[in-house]
Amino acid sequence: MSTPLQVLVVDDELAMRESIAAWLIQDGQQAAKAEGGREALAMMEQREFDLALVDIKMPGMDGIELLRRIKEGHPDTLVIIITAYGSIESAVEAMKAGASDYLLKPFDPEHLMLLLEKMGRQRRLMQENQMLRQRLAEGQMAGFEDMVGGSQDMLKVFDQIEEVAATDAPVLIVGETGTGKELVARAIHNRSARSFGPFVAINCGAQSESLLESELFGHERGAFTGAVKARRGRLEMADGGTLFLDEVGEISQKMQVSLLRVLEDGSFLRVGGGQPLTSDFRLICATHRNLPELISAGEFRQDFYYRTNVFSVTVPPLRQRREDVIPLAEHFIAVFAQETGKVPPELEDKARRALISYSWPGNVRELRNIMERAVIVSKSGFIGLEQLTFLDEGPKPGSTALSLAEMETEHIRRVLQAHGWNITQAAATLGIDRTTLGRKIKKAGLRSP
Amino acid sequence: MTAGGAPAPQVEVVPLGRVNSTAAQVVAANLQALLELDAMVVEPWPEPAQALVAARGQYDAGIIMQELATPQGGPLRLGLMGKDLCVPFLTYVLGESQLGGRAAVMSLHRLSEGEGGSRAPRHVMLERAAKVGLHEIAHVLGLEHCRTAGCLMRFSAGLTTLDRLHMGFCPACQRDLTRLRMDLPARAPAR
Ligand SMILES: [Zn+2]
Numbered sequence: 358m359s360t361p362l363q364v365l366v367v368d369d370e371l372a373m374r375e376s377i378a379a380w381l382i383q384d385g386q387q388a389a390k391a392e393g394g395r396e397a398l399a400m401m402e403q404r405e406f407d408l409a410l411v412d413i414k415m416p417g418m419d420g421i422e423l424l425r426r427i428k429e430g431h432p433d434t435l436v437i438i439i440t441a442y443g444s445i446e447s448a449v450e451a452m453k454a455g456a457s458d459y460l461l462k463p464f465d466p467e468h469l470m471l472l473l474e475k476m477g478r479q480r481r482l483m484q485e486n487q488m489l490r491q492r493l494a495e496g497q498m499a500g501f502e503d504m505v506g507g508s509q510d511m512l513k514v515f516d517q518i519e520e521v522a523a524t525d526a527p528v529l530i531v532g533e534t535g536t537g538k539e540l541v542a543r544a545i546h547n548r549s550a551r552s553f554g555p556f557v558a559i560n561c562g563a564q565s566e567s568l569l570e571s572e573l574f575g576h577e578r579g580a581f582t583g584a585v586k587a588r589r590g591r592l593e594m595a596d597g598g599t600l601f602l603d604e605v606g607e608i609s610q611k612m613q614v615s616l617l618r619v620l621e622d623g624s625f626l627r628v629g630g631g632q633p634l635t636s637d638f639r640l641i642c643a644t645h646r647n648l649p650e651l652i653s654a655g656e657f658r659q660d661f662y663y664r665t666n667v668f669s670v671t672v673p674p675l676r677q678r679r680e681d682v683i684p685l686a687e688h689f690i691a692v693f694a695q696e697t698g699k700v701p702p703e704l705e706d707k708a709r710r711a712l713i714s715y716s717w718p719g720n721v722r723e724l725r726n727i728m729e730r731a732v733i734v735s736k737s738g739f740i741g742l743e744q745l746t747f748l749d750e751g752p753k754p755g756s757t758a759l760s761l762a763e764m765e766t767e768h769i770r771r772v773l774q775a776h777g778w779n780i781t782q783a784a785a786t787l788g789i790d791r792t793t794l795g796r797k798i799k800k801a802g803l804r805s806p
Numbered sequence: 807m808t809a810g811g812a813p814a815p816q817v818e819v820v821p822l823g824r825v826n827s828t829a830a831q832v833v834a835a836n837l838q839a840l841l842e843l844d845a846m847v848v849e850p851w852p853e854p855a856q857a858l859v860a861a862r863g864q865y866d867a868g869i870i871m872q873e874l875a876t877p878q879g880g881p882l883r884l885g886l887m888g889k890d891l892c893v894p895f896l897t898y899v900l901g902e903s904q905l906g907g908r909a910a911v912m913s914l915h916r917l918s919e920g921e922g923g924s925r926a927p928r929h930v931m932l933e934r935a936a937k938v939g940l941h942e943i944a945h946v947l948g949l950e951h952c953r954t955a956g957c958l959m960r961f962s963a964g965l966t967t968l969d970r971l972h973m974g975f976c977p978a979c980q981r982d983l984t985r986l987r988m989d990l991p992a993r994a995p996a997r
Pocket residue numbers: 383941945951961
């Protein structure tokens with residue numbers, strides 16, 4: 358099952374746009390109509406369209422001009438140009454101006470069907486790229502890609518990932534905050550038959566119920582104050598792939614009921630929408646809470662729990678697998694050293710002992726943060742006890758904040774990075790001359806990546 | 807409601823002009839068997855001359871359906887033609903229907919085509935006619951296209967795809983049909 362395409366039919370001929378739109382609706386797509394370029398552009402300001410079918414010959418703004426404006430203002434909307442037999446030159450012009458394809462009027466029905474299928478596939482691909490860009494921008498993909506660990510507990514997790522990836526059943530990942538539950542979800546997705554589909558993640562604990570609802574289900578324009586444009590929800594985006602609900606223990610019972618319904622018949626409505634949509638996704642949930650306890654307390658629905666917990670994977674806290682601490686720390690040192698263009702500093706013995714004996718309340722994420730900072734502030738190629746700032750032990754005097762010199766080094770590093778290590782440009786941004794900058798780089802031990 | 811006259815069936819199969827009468831009976835019988843609709847072949851209507859698109863030598867399905875559509879409460883109508891059908895934006899259609907509306911129309915014109923210009927056996931033509939009739943009337947009941955392989959509600963523009971469809975609906979469409987049928991009066995009142 359696929360979600361319907363949002364199609365805008367632009368044709369000055371009433372009968373034409375009416376019948377094309379009716380045909381699309383009968384085919385299970387969603388169709389809107391516009392009688393000219395100006396009206397079409399106005400409608401595109403109101404909501405997103407996946408596809409515009411544009412007649413090339415229209416009074417006022419012609420199809421090619423409209424195509425150019427769509428590509429300028431709405432580059433993600435695919436455009437198909439409709440042209441009459443015999444005007445193949447204009448079809449070629451349209452393709453050059455960014456049309457995805459063209460149709461000769463009247464259309465061959467089989468060709469029209471194949472074209473719509475092709476557009477559906479293209480839309481999916483674009484959505485995936487969009488998700489990827491968004492996640493890169495949010496920094497969720499920085500570092501942390503691979504799970505490191507040779508402990509018995511982690512080997513068991515790896516085995517479970519392989520086992521679960523071979524199925525399409527819902528998975529519940531349980532583990533303390535910072536243990537890397539999303540990494541496990543991602544690993545399952547990447548090894549599954551859906552690896553070519555999108556991986557769509559959402560943190561349910563981070564937002565209000567109404568916001569979460571529209572994030573998940575999407576909304577139609579005007580569904581609530583501020584909903585100026587219709588928007589696709591994560592459920593729709595996850596079509597063909599995996600939907601990852603982090604902190605699922607935080608969602609309300611009402612939302613659990615809504616999600617249960619989606620899991621049962623695969624269809625749902627956008628907020629303020631009347632047209633049922635479908636999405637084919639695999640659900641992976643994660644929580645740091647004890648759900649059976651929440652169920653006994655009446656705070657979590659048992660039916661939802663059973664439905665989402667077909668398989669479960671438990672990610673152990675870091676303090677239970679201390680043999681993984683040093684390999685993980687060294688992994689992060691290597692990652693951040695490469696990012697900052699430094700030679701990977703070495704861990705001093707005292708620092709190693711401190712890392713191994715620490716309680717790790719923030720788990721791998723805390724270890725990662727500590728190592729990131731340690732790499733930044735490390736001098737002379739070593740990381741000592743002074744460079745480690747643990748969450749639990751409280752601040753050690755003199756080591757919490759970066760010193761003025763450290764801040765300067767970090768600032769210079771960022772400016773250099775922003776200018777691709779162009780010394781002249783970076784010096785100009787910093788307001789110092791090239792020689793001074795060169796001296797500072799040498800002193801701080803900065804190196805271009 | 808006027809007195810006298812038998813109550814109208816739920817679906818009238820209306821031959822438009824000269825039409826293979828066996829095909830009309832087969833279509834009606836399949837609507838009865840698979841959709842559990844009370845369907846009946848009625849007296850033929852004349853060929854709809856006003857729907858002829860002279861330049862294309864085809865008949866406009868949209869215009870024919872407007873003629874066929876009865877007001878709410880009347881029977882649903884399926885027009886059956888021997889001549890080729892089209893809509894303004896498509897080169898041809900095997901059938902056409904008003905989604906959730908009152909009427910549909912289908913053509914036997916292309917259904918006898920066999921491989922490589924030959925004529926298909928009669929039973930193949932009849933099976934195709936039944937499939938198109940079921941598909942179009944399901945649209946009239948409110949069902950949209952389905953992507954399930956083999957399901958009768960899958961879109962098929964050509965005979966190759968049509969021949970690949972099973973003579974039946976997938977479970978999801980079946981479920982929707984059961985629900986949609988409940989909205990229909992058991993037997994339309996007599997006119
Ligand atoms: Zn159809």
